[in-house]
Amino acid sequence: MSLKLGVPSKGRLMEKTFAWFEKRGVSLSRTGSDREYAGKVEGIDNVQLVLLSAGEIPRELAAGRIHLGVTGADLVHEKLPRWEQQVEEIAPLGFGQADLIIAVPNCWVDVDTLDDLDAAASAFREVHGHRMRIATKYHRLVREFLTDSGVADFALVDSQGATEGTVANETAEGIADITSTGETLRANHLKILSDGLILRSQATLWRSREAQYSAHDKVTLETLLDMFDSAR
Ligand SMILES: Nc1ncnc2c1ncn2[C@@H]1O[C@H](COP(=O)(O)OP(=O)(O)OP(=O)(O)O)[C@@H](O)[C@H]1O
Numbered sequence: 400m401s402l403k404l405g406v407p408s409k410g411r412l413m414e415k416t417f418a419w420f421e422k423r424g425v426s427l428s429r430t431g432s433d434r435e436y437a438g439k440v441e442g443i444d445n446v447q448l449v450l451l452s453a454g455e456i457p458r459e460l461a462a463g464r465i466h467l468g469v470t471g472a473d474l475v476h477e478k479l480p481r482w483e484q485q486v487e488e489i490a491p492l493g494f495g496q497a498d499l500i501i502a503v504p505n506c507w508v509d510v511d512t513l514d515d516l517d518a519a520a521s522a523f524r525e526v527h528g529h530r531m532r533i534a535t536k537y538h539r540l541v542r543e544f545l546t547d548s549g550v551a552d553f554a555l556v557d558s559q560g561a562t563e564g565t566v567a568n569e570t571a572e573g574i575a576d577i578t579s580t581g582e583t584l585r586a587n588h589l590k591i592l593s594d595g596l597i598l599r600s601q602a603t604l605w606r607s608r609e610a611q612y613s614a615h616d617k618v619t620l621e622t623l624l625d626m627f628d629s630a631r
């Protein structure tokens with residue numbers, strides 16, 4: 400058995416994760432063809448690279464099928480209820496920064512806060528006979544945030560991508576999604592509510608509390624953590 404490290408298999412998170420580990424003396428790389436999800440680890444023994452979708456890493460950590468994993472805090476908080484009991488945050492990695500926010504159309508000039516949204520939602524229901532729809536893939540975090548904020552008359556609709564387009568497409572009235580540069584929101588004529596920040600996220604290294612650690616794995620983990628510490 401070896402210590403299994405789950406890393407996003409593609410895109411911006413994979414490349415930056417590889418660079419973060421490289422800087423700390425651990426070389427991660429993909430092997431085989433472009434399409435083959437296989438990888439290797441150099442610079443430390445007994446660590447196995449597991450390439451996974453960023454969205455599946457929280458579940459794999461919680462199931463104990465990987466010991467360590469890199470993914471955004473947004474995905475861990477959304478997918479793992481009481482996440483602290485299942486995973487330990489080892490280090491924020493300083494990239495993949497994104498804010499999970501609530502946004503509404505720019506043209507809603509009377510809606511700038513959650514209180515305004517609550518009032519608009521009640522009025523919307525009276526006029527249209529159904530609840531104001533908020534498109535998101537972060538169902539748990541958004542429901543909890545809106546309910547705790549006293550916004551009652553809303554319905555979440557699922558959107559797994561291109562969420563900012565749902566308003567123009569008339570499948571939702573507002574959205575809850577991550578924003579980084581803000582360009583996608585601007586391009587889709589949406590504005591963030593002034594108190595509509597749900598969570599600040601960045602790519603983070605997590606340790607599973609559920610995985611089995613052999614004596615050898617424990618030594619490997621200590622060695623890895625020392626390498627990370629000494630590179631600070
Ligand atoms: N524009 C962005 N800038 C910075 N970080 C981002 C951006 N978009 C997404 N992220 C972060 O990257 C992580 C992965 O995002 P996402 O779920 O969109 O993955 P993906 O690239 O679609 O991969 P997969 O579909 O394989 O899960 C999330 O933690 C998210 O916060």
Ligand SMILES: O=P(O)(O)OC[C@H]1O[C@H](OP(=O)(O)OP(=O)(O)O)[C@H](O)[C@@H]1O
Nearest residue numbers: 560561562576577578579580581582583
């Ligand atoms: O603030 P910005 O810098 O514009 O970035 C934010 C966008 O990036 C992500 O989308 P992604 O590119 O992953 O596509 P998706 O809509 O398919 O998730 C996110 O869902 C936003 O749409």
